[in-house]
Amino acid sequence: METMNFEYPATNAVAHRAHVGVVGSGDLEVLLEPSPHDFASVQVCTSVDGYGTIWKAVLDRFFAKHSIKSTIEINDFGATPGMVALRLEQALEQSTT
Amino acid sequence: MNSATSPQVLALHPFRRSFIELNARERARSLMDEGTFEELLGPFDRIKSPWLPAQGVVPQSDDGVVVARGAVDGCRTVVIAIEGMFQGGSIGEVSGTKIACALDLACEDNEAGQRTYAVLLLETGGVRLQEANLGLAVIAEIQSSIIALRRHTPVVGVIAGMVGCFGGMAISAALCSHLIATREARLGLNGPEVIEQEAGVEEFDSTDRRLIWSATGGRQRFETGFVDQLVKDDVAAIRAALRIAFQQGVPAKNRSAEIDKYLAFLAGIDPTAQLDASAVRNLWERA
Numbered sequence: 001m002e003t004m005n006f007e008y009p010a011t012n013a014v015a016h017r018a019h020v021g022v023v024g025s026g027d028l029e030v031l032l033e034p035s036p037h038d039f040a041s042v043q044v045c046t047s048v049d050g051y052g053t054i055w056k057a058v059l060d061r062f063f064a065k066h067s068i069k070s071t072i073e074i075n076d077f078g079a080t081p082g083m084v085a086l087r088l089e090q091a092l093e094q095s096t097t
Numbered sequence: 098m099n100s101a102t103s104p105q106v107l108a109l110h111p112f113r114r115s116f117i118e119l120n121a122r123e124r125a126r127s128l129m130d131e132g133t134f135e136e137l138l139g140p141f142d143r144i145k146s147p148w149l150p151a152q153g154v155v156p157q158s159d160d161g162v163v164v165a166r167g168a169v170d171g172c173r174t175v176v177i178a179i180e181g182m183f184q185g186g187s188i189g190e191v192s193g194t195k196i197a198c199a200l201d202l203a204c205e206d207n208e209a210g211q212r213t214y215a216v217l218l219l220e221t222g223g224v225r226l227q228e229a230n231l232g233l234a235v236i237a238e239i240q241s242s243i244i245a246l247r248r249h250t251p252v253v254g255v256i257a258g259m260v261g262c263f264g265g266m267a268i269s270a271a272l273c274s275h276l277i278a279t280r281e282a283r284l285g286l287n288g289p290e291v292i293e294q295e296a297g298v299e300e301f302d303s304t305d306r307r308l309i310w311s312a313t314g315g316r317q318r319f320e321t322g323f324v325d326q327l328v329k330d331d332v333a334a335i336r337a338a339l340r341i342a343f344q345q346g347v348p349a350k351n352r353s354a355e356i357d358k359y360l361a362f363l364a365g366i367d368p369t370a371q372l373d374a375s376a377v378r379n380l381w382e383r384a
Contacts, residue, residue: 001150001153001154001155017141019139019140019141019158022120022157022180022182022183023155023182023183023184024180024182024183025182027182029157029158031140031158033141045155047154047155073158075155075156075157075158076155077155
């Protein structure tokens with residue numbers, strides 16, 4: 001198990017919090033909450049060690065697209081980068097609808 | 098998501114909506130009347146296992162149990178759903194305490210004259226081995242909470258699959274007033290791998306799916322009186338089964354009080370002969 005923290009400057013507000021996914025094989029849960037600060041902070045807890053650069057790449061891409069002022073907690077159980085990106089998009093979608 | 102279960106939408110789309118494919122939170126929501134789902138100790142309360150990270154296991158923000166208060170078919174109900182995809186639906190200190198406390202709150206409501214039904218969505222391998230004794234202790238709490246509550250109101254267990262219901266939670270299932278299962282469900286004290294490990298592959302081949310379901314599958318458990326209703330893997334079918342269970346109310350005699358009946362059943366078994374599924378059904382019919 002490995003824990004990582006990331007931070008991104010952010011400009012856009014999020015309407016409300018959202019929770020998606022399950023900490024099951026090949027899946028992850030995402031807890032997304034609005035933040036009053038001008039940045040987004042992400043905490044990742046993953047069952048697979050040593051993939052920090054890939055997590056950074058996935059999150060860089062997400063926040064390049066969506067500059068959201070938020071606090072995000074991810075609990076991961078071996079999801080692929082594609083799965084992580086989809087869950088993040090799903091959480092964002094739920095937080096705006 | 099919730100609108101997909103409304104009667105109007107179901108009338109427009111009369112195809113089945115799988116219950117098994119839903120996660121625990123979606124399952125609880127799908128059984129409740131639209132707009133009534135209210136979660137207690139949800140993911141953002143972050144009441145999770147302190148023991149899993151200490152052993153290098155990623156925790157889940159709700160510890161794999163969803164407790165929701167609301168209405169089922171117009172009846173005030175607490176729905177407790179175990180997430181089978183997280184750690185095999187195993188019961189740890191936190192997840193088990195959530196279940197026991199929710200049942201106790203329902204018991205208090207009933208004692209105060211507020212009729213509250215309880216539905217347990219059982220998708221669990223039993224105790225969480227990483228939390229050993231704490232998990233076992235809390236399963237005992239769950240069982241005593243079921244026994245206290247079932248005097249006032251039916252406690253309805255639903256085993257849908259695909260994890261099934263095993264270990265100490267199989268005993269909890271057997272204490273429920275009413276049990277509903279699908280053909281995909283399994284109910285047993287020991288899981289197939291445990292039986293094979295302890296008794297040998299000649300006794301029980303844990304890779305033989307036909308054998309496993311013939312012994313512990315939902316249909317067999319229904320045919321042999323351990324399950325009250327066998328339903329399709331369909332949200333509407335499970336809702337209809339809950340309605341029937343609520344209407345039947347508190348049973349005159351709980352299954353776990355039918356001691357003579359089960360002793361007669363056991364007395365009819367010849368342990369020297371290998372039993373198959375149909376032989377067990379025949380014995381049950383004679384008991």
